[in-house]
Amino acid sequence: MIQFQYIRASTQKTAIETTAKDATAMFIAGGTNLVDLMKRGITTPQKLVDINNLPLKNIDASTGRIRIGALALNSAVAENKLVLDRQPLLAQALNAGASAQLRNMATVGGNMMQRTRCPYFYDTAMPCNKREPGSGCGALEGFNRMHAIFGFSDKCIAVNPSDMNVALVALDATVHIAGPKGNRTVPFINFHRLPGDLPQKDNNLEKGELITAVEIADNPFNKHVHYLKIRDRASYAFALVSVAAALHLDGNTIKGVRLAMGGVAHKPWRLTEAEKALVGKTVSEGTFRQAAEIAMQGAKGFKYNSFKLKMGPNAIVEALKTAAGIV
Amino acid sequence: MGFDLAGYHVPVKADVPDIHVVLIDKRDPIVNRMGAKGMGEIPLVGFTAAIANAVFHATGELIRELPLTPDKFL
Incomplete structure (x- = not known):
């Protein structure tokens, strides 16, 4: 021991x-x-160093934003009235993650800090550059069904497993960090990292730094939202592919949109180009299909995960249709 | 890849639809003195085929290899 x-x-x-x-x-x-x-x-x-006694559990909405303490439980956030009213996409994503028991233990900061990982990372008999830098990547030529199609390197093709992160990157959240050198904030999209040559680093937190809160500025995405998670079974399974979709509609016209994917990259994957293609367009399956094709540009599959190249765009279309209320 | 039941997926409650229980109200004096029947292995023979056929009915895809994972329907 x-x-x-x-x-x-x-x-x-x-x-x-x-x-x-x-x-x-x-x-x-x-x-x-x-x-x-x-x-x-x-x-x-x-x-x-157990931080559970620190006063970082509160969820409150001061001027123009929801502030969620880093120690707020995943289950507490998912059932919080402010979150449900203003950021329902976050609640949906949280409820898609893990199991009820885990959501009752896991905190928002901890969810962000869970390792980007794959079975080769977990199996200490296998090579893994993330676990043991320089040992090689077992997944590259191995059983890579769950692995990345975007932003990977030849050092690591693991994906970030969090559902919450996908919603937070879509909602342009801000991460509040306290550290030995003082406080700082980081846009959520810059918190997690791509593997590059340092797959052992999942995020940009420095030694001794502590996440204290996540903030989401008020936005018009409180109505037409959907988190779609496609997985091998209906609960307690990582996403094969997931999509966070939020639409701001004026009649049938898309005034604003947020789109992100999970299960496809080393970090939650924001689909900025697809968003740009949707703004100003009229809601329709054809429009969503075009945006999904733009979203998938640059994607590349490995031996066992090439199905994600088809499942990805299909999931984007389905998530947008559900968000828009098209049956 | 997997060395525990967290990675080896078995159905969980959310996967299982409503189960209809049928009681067979007839003694079986041969198997045991209680008169109870064993039903352990018999359903194992047909149920994967039944699920595969139900999935075929729903999707038009007849998959002849287990497990029936979503990637096989693309």
Whole structure:
């Protein structure tokens, strides 16, 4: 058994200081991914800094935005009235993730910090550049059915498994971060990373930095939204492909749109070009099909995941149709 | 790839439709003294074929290889 020290932080300042100065220290909140990784010997922190007692659970809506504390539980966010009224896409995405038991433990910050991963990352007998930099990628020539079609590198083709992240990137959320050098904010789209030559780094958080909140500015996407998740079974399965779609409609005219995909890249994948192609157009299956084709430009499949090149655009069309209310 | 039941997908509650229970009210004195019948293996013979046929009816695709995963219908 691997020994580790456990500390319950009483203030944000001490939590950050403790974690920043110790290379082997990690924050723990719900622990739904970290404890898993520790049990398998993939992640081996020697010090766990429990942040559950920090006052970061609140969900409130001050001027023009919803602020969700990093320790708010996934289930609490999904059933929060402010979220349901103003950002229902986020609630839908959260409810599509994991299982009820996990959503009751997992926090918003923890959901963002869950590892981008694949079965080769989890199997310590296999090579994985993310787990052991330089050891190679087992998935590249292996069983890569669940893997990326966008933004991958020859070092890593894993996908980010979070559903919540797909909604947050679509909704242009902002991440609030506190660290040893002070506070900063990062647009959600810049929080997670593509693998490049450093697949071991999933995101741009520095050592000792702590996510304190996620903010979503008020937007007109509170009515015509849909999160579509396609998976091998109806619950507790990662997405083969997922789509977060939000439309701002004036009659049948698209005044604004947000579109993002999950299960296709190392980070939640925003479909900016497809969004541009939709603005000003009239709602129709044909319009959505054109946008889906634009969205898929640059996608490339591997031996076992090429089905995503078809499933992806189909899912985009279906999500947009459902969001628009076209049967 | 998979070494536990988290990665080996079996149906979960959300996958299972309403189940209709039929009671066969007849003693079977041969198998055991309780008069109960065993029904463990018999349904295993036909049910995958029945599901594959139901999926065929719904989609027009007859898949002859298990598991019936979404990628096989594209």
